[in-house]
Amino acid sequence: MAMNYGGWAGKVLWVNLTTSEIWTEPTEKYLDYLGGSGIGYKILWDHHVDGQLGTDPENVIVYSIGPLTGSGVICSGRMTVTSRSPATPGHLITDGHVGGHIGPEFKYAGYDALAVIGKANSPVWIRIEDDKVSIESATAIWGKGTFDSNAELTKLMGQDAQVFSIGQAGENLVPMSGFMTPGGHAAGGHGAVMGSKNLKGVGVHGTGTCTIKASRDEMRALDDHILGIIGSNNNNVVPSTPQSWAEYYSSGSRWKARDEIKWGAADEPVELGEVAWNERNRIGYRCSMAEMYVGVEYTNKWLKRMGGCHACPIRCYCEMKVPELKSRFKFKSEYITNTCGGFIWGNYLMPTTAGTEQYALTATAGAYLRDDYGIFSGYGLTHHIFKDMKTADLFKHLLSAEEFADVPWEQWDNNEPEFLVDLYKRVAFPDSYPHENALGRMMGDPVSYIDIWKLDGTNPAIDNWNIYAESNVHLFNRSMRHALHHASECASQVGTLINVIFNRDPMCHSHINVVNGGLPYDILAEVCAEKFGEGAFDPVKWYTPINQGKVNFAKWCVVKNVLHDSLTICNWVFPLIISPDKEKNYRGDSSIEAQMYSLVTGDKVTEEELDIMAERTVQLHRAFTALEMNSNDLRRDHDVLSDWVYDIDPDKNFGDQGTIKMDRDDIQKALGMFYEAWGWDSETGIPTRATLEKFGLGYAADKLAAKGLLPG
Amino acid sequence: MQDLVKYIRLFSQHGKLVTLPQVAAVIGLEEEPEDEDVVGQYVQLILAPEYADICMRKSADEHYFFSRKHIVDSYANRWLAIRRGEVLPTLVQQIREASCQHNAVVDESILNYKPYALDSEGREALREQLAADPECCDIAYAKTAQGEGYFYSTRGLNAGYAKVLANYDPNEWSC
Numbered sequence: 051m052a053m054n055y056g057g058w059a060g061k062v063l064w065v066n067l068t069t070s071e072i073w074t075e076p077t078e079k080y081l082d083y084l085g086g087s088g089i090g091y092k093i094l095w096d097h098h099v100d101g102q103l104g105t106d107p108e109n110v111i112v113y114s115i116g117p118l119t120g121s122g123v124i125c126s127g128r129m130t131v132t133s134r135s136p137a138t139p140g141h142l143i144t145d146g147h148v149g150g151h152i153g154p155e156f157k158y159a160g161y162d163a164l165a166v167i168g169k170a171n172s173p174v175w176i177r178i179e180d181d182k183v184s185i186e187s188a189t190a191i192w193g194k195g196t197f198d199s200n201a202e203l204t205k206l207m208g209q210d211a212q213v214f215s216i217g218q219a220g221e222n223l224v225p226m227s228g229f230m231t232p233g234g235h236a237a238g239g240h241g242a243v244m245g246s247k248n249l250k251g252v253g254v255h256g257t258g259t260c261t262i263k264a265s266r267d268e269m270r271a272l273d274d275h276i277l278g279i280i281g282s283n284n285n286n287v288v289p290s291t292p293q294s295w296a297e298y299y300s301s302g303s304r305w306k307a308r309d310e311i312k313w314g315a316a317d318e319p320v321e322l323g324e325v326a327w328n329e330r331n332r333i334g335y336r337c338s339m340a341e342m343y344v345g346v347e348y349t350n351k352w353l354k355r356m357g358g359c360h361a362c363p364i365r366c367y368c369e370m371k372v373p374e375l376k377s378r379f380k381f382k383s384e385y386i387t388n389t390c391g392g393f394i395w396g397n398y399l400m401p402t403t404a405g406t407e408q409y410a411l412t413a414t415a416g417a418y419l420r421d422d423y424g425i426f427s428g429y430g431l432t433h434h435i436f437k438d439m440k441t442a443d444l445f446k447h448l449l450s451a452e453e454f455a456d457v458p459w460e461q462w463d464n465n466e467p468e469f470l471v472d473l474y475k476r477v478a479f480p481d482s483y484p485h486e487n488a489l490g491r492m493m494g495d496p497v498s499y500i501d502i503w504k505l506d507g508t509n510p511a512i513d514n515w516n517i518y519a520e521s522n523v524h525l526f527n528r529s530m531r532h533a534l535h536h537a538s539e540c541a542s543q544v545g546t547l548i549n550v551i552f553n554r555d556p557m558c559h560s561h562i563n564v565v566n567g568g569l570p571y572d573i574l575a576e577v578c579a580e581k582f583g584e585g586a587f588d589p590v591k592w593y594t595p596i597n598q599g600k601v602n603f604a605k606w607c608v609v610k611n612v613l614h615d616s617l618t619i620c621n622w623v624f625p626l627i628i629s630p631d632k633e634k635n636y637r638g639d640s641s642i643e644a645q646m647y648s649l650v651t652g653d654k655v656t657e658e659e660l661d662i663m664a665e666r667t668v669q670l671h672r673a674f675t676a677l678e679m680n681s682n683d684l685r686r687d688h689d690v691l692s693d694w695v696y697d698i699d700p701d702k703n704f705g706d707q708g709t710i711k712m713d714r715d716d717i718q719k720a721l722g723m724f725y726e727a728w729g730w731d732s733e734t735g736i737p738t739r740a741t742l743e744k745f746g747l748g749y750a751a752d753k754l755a756a757k758g759l760l761p762g
Numbered sequence: 763m764q765d766l767v768k769y770i771r772l773f774s775q776h777g778k779l780v781t782l783p784q785v786a787a788v789i790g791l792e793e794e795p796e797d798e799d800v801v802g803q804y805v806q807l808i809l810a811p812e813y814a815d816i817c818m819r820k821s822a823d824e825h826y827f828f829s830r831k832h833i834v835d836s837y838a839n840r841w842l843a844i845r846r847g848e849v850l851p852t853l854v855q856q857i858r859e860a861s862c863q864h865n866a867v868v869d870e871s872i873l874n875y876k877p878y879a880l881d882s883e884g885r886e887a888l889r890e891q892l893a894a895d896p897e898c899c900d901i902a903y904a905k906t907a908q909g910e911g912y913f914y915s916t917r918g919l920n921a922g923y924a925k926v927l928a929n930y931d932p933n934e935w936s937c
Contacts, residue, residue: 292875294777294833294841301869302932324775326832342933390937429936524935539935566932570864589865591926632834708926 055651056263057117058085062093063161063183065176067247068107068168072183077162082746084616085116087145088667089163090132094143095674095750097167104134104141105223105246107169113156113252114163116617120154120260120360122269123646124276125620127360129153134678135239135554136225137428139497139531142553142678143671146228146237147615148214149359155212158256170248175203175215178254188250192221195422196230197382199251204232207253215251216241217424219478224494226477228426233357234367234388234417238426239554263652272645278328279629279638281305281567282336283366283389284559284622287327287630288568295326297632300568304366306338313338314350315371327630333363340368343393344410352414357387364623368393372414379415379471386418391430393417399433399473402465412467419470423478425494429555431533432493434523436473444512445489448503453485497531521694529690530554538695539710541565542593543720544586546712547604548611550689550721551668553675559621560607560614567628569636577628577637578603592707596720605727612671613643613664666745669728669737673750676736682759684735685721731761738762763803766827767813774832777876779841781824800825822846841877849878850891853913854898861918867928870903870911904928 058081061074080089090112097110111133118126128149135144156164159180166176170185173192177184186206191199199215207213212231219227220241227241229251244250262269281287282305289296290303291310305325313320325332338356340349352372356365369387376384396416402409420427427433439445440462446454461469476483476490483490492499500506500517507516518528526534526549535555537545540562548558564587565574571589578587583599614621626638641657648654655663672684681687696704696714704713722732729741738761742751754760766785773780782800785791804818804825815830821842828838843852853873860866873880873888880888889911892898900916906928914924 292872294774294837294876295831297834297836301871328831342937394937534935536936540932570860570866572864590930592923707920707923 055081055117055653056261057121057647057651059157059160059162059258059260061161062089062114062163062165063178064165064167065183065185066168067166067170067174067185067249070185072185074161080162082663083667083670084613084663085119085162086114086128086130086616086618087132087612087671088116088616088664089114090130090145091143091667091670091674093163093165094132094134095670098674098677100680102134102141104136104240104243107247108167109134109141109243109246110165110167111240111243111247111249112163112165115153115156116162117651118617118619118646120157121262121650122260122361123619123650124273124280125359125362125364125623126618126646127151127153127362128615128618128620129156129237130615130618131229131237131240133240133243136223136242136495137239137426137497138553139529140679142530143674144239144552144554145615146239147557147618147621148229148231148235148237149362149620150212150231150233150235151360152212152214152231152235152254153618154260154360155254155256157260158258159254160256160258164252166247166249169246173221173248173250175251175253176249177207178252178256179207179211180255180257188248191215192250193218196424197422200230200232203251203253207255211253211255213251213253215424216244216249217422217478219424219426219494220245221250222478222480224425224477224480225497226426226428226432226494227424230421230424234386234392234421235359236392236421236424236426238428241424241426262650264649268649272649275639275645276626276642277330277333277363279626279631279634280333280363280623281327281626281628281630283339283364284566285563285624285626285628285638286566286568287628287636289324293324293326295324295328296630298569302566303568304339304342305336305568306341307332307335310346311338311341312350313353313355315352315354320355334365337364337366339366339389340370343368343413344370345405347405348407348410352410354385359620362620362623366390366622370414372411374411375415375418378411379418379468381415381418383418386414386421388417388421391427392421395420395427395430395433396467396470398430399436400462400465400467400469401437408465408467412470415467416470416474419474423474425474425477428496429533429535429557431523431525431555432496434533435496435517435525436493438520438522439515442512442515444515447511449488450485453483453488456483456485457489500531516693518692519694519697521698525692526555526695527690528692529688536562538712541600541603542588542710543596543600543712543717544604544607546691546695546717547601547720547724548607550691550724551608551672553688556608556611557621558607558611560610560625561603563621563623563625564627569628573636574628581627581640582606591710593705593710593712595705595713595716596723598723601720601723601727604724608668609661609665610643612667613661616664616667617643617647619643619646662745666747669742669745670747670750672728672730672735673737673742673747673754676754676759677750677757680757680759682734682736682761685725685733689721689735691717734761736761763807764813767807767816770816770827771829771831774829777833777837777841779819779826779828779833779838781826785827837877844877849888850895850898853878853888854892854901857901857913858915858917861915861924863918865919865927867912867914867919867924869928870913 173188203213228238286303307322307325357367358365393413396412505517537549582602586599629638699709702709739751912928
C-alpha cells in the first residue's frame with residue numbers, strides 16, 4: 051500500500067539505547083499488518099535471535115498504535131506493547147495493551163510506533179516532542195514508584211504530555227511487572243524488559259493531528275450508528291436490575307446505573323438514577339461498576355466519578371477517593387483509579403468476604419501498591435497461587451525458617467490489608483532481604499518457581515502438591531503456565547481454544563462481549579448460531595461436544611481480538627454483535643470496525659477483508675511461537691492444558707449439568723478442528739507453507755523450513 | 763393531548779403509566795381532558811413523528827399512556843396487570859417464560875423493583891399464595907448459597923439445573 055491513506059502517522063521511531071542513535075523508518079512497510087500488534091510482531095520477527103531473552107539488550111520492545119488510534123472514532127485510545135516477556139517460559143513473545151491517552155499522543159507526535167533496542171549505561175527516559183526526540187537521564191526518578199515517576203515526567207514535559215513509567219518491580223527485573231500511565235492504565239509482562247534496558251519511562255507530547263479521510267458528517271453518522279448499538283463495559287446490553295426501559299436484566303451486568311448508586315465522593319455527589327439505552331448524553335453513567343470491587347456501600351462513599359480512555363463513552367475506570375489510604379496506610383494520596391483486575395487481585399489473595407470494609411480496603415490499597423510498584427499478577431495467577439498454597443499451609447515447608455518467621459502471617463489470618471503492604475514490597479524488592487525472599491520471588495516469577503519448588507506433584511516435602519491439579523489456582527495453559535482468562539468456565543470449548551493460542555493469558559473479550567452481554571440464553575444462542583453455526587454457544591455449565599460452530603466462534607474471537615489490538619480499538623467493548631435495541635431484535639453490527647477503518651483511512655474494505663489483514667498477524671504470531679520454541683509440534687509443546695480442566699468435579703462427567711469440566715478426547719478433537727480452521731497442520735498445529743504464503747508470510751515459512759519446523 | 767405528552771414521558775421515566783385524568787390532576791388542569799374520543803385523539807397524536815414514542819393501552823376500561831423511550835411493552839403489560847390486582851398470575855407467567863423460553867430462573871429480588879415493588883410482607887404473602895395455588899404446582903422456590911430466593915418452573919427446568927443457574931456468577935473465574 052502507498053502512504054496516501056488517512057489514519058497512520060507515517061513513521062516508526064527507533065531508539066537504540068546502547069548507541070544513543072535515534073532514527074525513523076516509514077510505516078509503509080508495515081501497513082499490511084495494520085498497526086498495533088501487527089507492527090509489534092513484524093518488528094520482533096525481523097529482529098529475532100534464537101534463544102534470546104527478554105532481558106537481553108538486543109531484544110526489541112515495541113510500543114505501537116494503529117490507523118484508528120487518536121482518530122476520534124469511538125474506543126480508539128489503546129496502545130499495544132510487544133516484546134519477549136520474562137513472564138513466560140522461555141521468554142516468548144507476548145503483547146500487552148494499555149488504554150488512557152498515551153496511544154493517541156504518539157499519533158499526534160507523528161509516530162505509529164516507538165521501537166527501543168539496546169541498553170543505556172545508566173537510567174534514562176525517552177522524551178518525545180513531535181520530531182524532537184531525546185534520551186534523558188532518569189537518575190533522579192530511578193528507585194521511585196510509578197506515581198512519583200509519572201508526576202516528575204509530567205512536570206518536566208508539561209500537563210499536555212502523556213507519560214508512562216516502570217516502578218521498582220520493573221527496575222529490579224521482576225518478571226511479573228509492567229508499566230503504568232497516570233490514571234491507572236497499565237500493560238503487564240514487560241516491565242523487566244524496560245528495566246533491563248535502564249529505561250525508566252517515556253514521555254510524549256504531540257502538537258499534530260490525526261488526518262482522516264472521512265468528512266465530519268460521515269464520522270458523525272458512524273458515531274450515531276455505534277451509539278445506537280453499544281452497551282456498557284464488556285458490551286453488557288441490559289441493566290443489572292429490573293428497569294422499565296429494558297425487557298431483560300442480569301445481576302452480573304456492568305450496566306450498574308440505578309437509583310441505589312451514586313458518585314458519592316464527587317464534590318457535589320451525583321445521583322445516577324436509571325440510564326436508558328437511548329439516553330446518549332448519559333452513556334458515561336451506565337457503567338459505574340465500582341460495586342463489583344468494593345460493594346455498594348463503599349461505592350457510594352468512595353466513587354468520585356468514572357473515567358477512562360480517549361474517545362470512549364463507556365468510562366469503565368473507577369476514580370476513587372479513599373481517605374483510609376492516607377489515614378490508615380500512610381500512602382501519599384487518598385486517590386486510586388483503576389478497573390477490573392486492578393481492584394480484584396487483592397481479594398483473590400486475602401481471605402476476605404465480599405461487601406465488608408476489609409474487602410473494600412483490600413481492593414483499593416492493593417491496587418495502589420501494585421500500581422505504584424508496577425507489579426503484574428499474570429491475570430491474578432500469582433494471587434491465586436499464594437492463597438491456595440497458604441490455605442494448604444505449604445509455605446512452612448518451602449521457605450527457610452528465617453524467612454517464614456519474617457512474614458506477618460497473622461495479618462493474613464486476621465484479614466488485615468496491611469499484609470499486602472508487606473507482601474508487595476517483597477515482590478518489588480526481591481534482593482532486599484537478609485534471607486532468600488523466596489516468597490517474594492515466587493510471586494514475581496511463578497514460571498520459574500513451579501520448577502524451583504517442584505510444584506508439579508513431585509515434591510514430597512509438600513505432599514506432592516500439584517499446581518496443575520488445583521482448580522483454585524486457575525493455571526489453565528500448562529505449557530505456557532498462564533492463568534485462565536475467560537476460558538472453559540464460559541463458552542466451553544470456545545473459551546478453551548482462545549486460551550490456547552497466545553503465550554500469556556489472552557486478554558480476549560470478543561466472546562465475553564456476546565456471551566456475558568446479559569441477554570437470555572436463547573437469544574444469545576440464536577445470535578451465535580446465525581453468526582457461527584448451529585450449537586456455537588452452550589448453556590451455562592451444560593456443555594456439549596465440540597462442533598464446527600464453536601470452532602468458527604473461537605477463531606472469530608481471536609481474529610477480532612488481534613484486529614482490535616492492531617487498529618487499535620478496545621476489545622473490552624467491541625465487537626458489537628448484540629445491542630440493547632429491542633427494535634433491532636438485540637442485534638448489533640459486526641462490520642463496525644471495517645466501517646471505521648474504511649472511513650478513517652480511505653481504504654475501503656469489507657469486514658471479511660479486514661479480518662484477513664488481522665489474521666495475518668495471528669498467523670505470524672503462531673509461526674513465531676514455533677520458531678521461538680524451536681518446536682515442530684505445538685500441540686505437544688504449547689497447547690497443553692492443566693489436568694484440573696478435565697478433572698474438576700470428579701463426581702460429574704463432561705456434559706453433565708452443573709460442571710465446567712472438559713473432556714480430554716473432545717479437546718484433542720477440538721484442537722484438530724481449530725488447527726484446520728486456521729490452515730495449520732491438523733496434528734502439530736503449525737501453520738503450513740500454503741497458509742503462510744496465502745497471508746504473504748512466505749518468509750516465515752522459509753525460516754521455519756530452514757529449521758526443520760515446517761509441517762510436511 | 764399534545765400538551766400532556768411531556769408529562770406522560772416524565773411519568774414513564776419513573777416507570778409509571780398514566781391516564782389522561784391522572785396527568786390533568788397532577789398538573790392542575792382546571793378542565794379534565796375529554797375522553798370521549800381518546801382513541802381518535804391518540805391516533806392523531808402519533809401521526810406526528812415526534813410523538814411516535816407514545817403508546818396507549820386499555821386496561822379495566824381506562825386508557826393508559828406511556829413512552830416507549832422509557833417503558834417496554836413487557837413492563838407495561840405487567841404494570842397494568844398488577845394494577846388490576848393480577849400480581850400472582852403476572853409473576854407466574856414471568857417465571858414460566860424465563861424457565862421454558864430463556865433457560866433462566868427468576869430472582870426473588872425482582873419483587874423489590876417496579877412494577878411489583880413489594881415490601882417483605884408483600885413478598886412473603888405472595889410466596890404463600892403461590893404455594894397454596896394448585897394452578898401453580900409447577901412453580902418452585904429455593905435459595906442460593908448466599909440465601910437469596912429464586913423461582914423456576916418445573917415445566918422448563920429441573921431443580922438441579924435451576925440451582926446451577928441461580929448460583930451462577932459470570933465473574934467467578936474471570937472478571
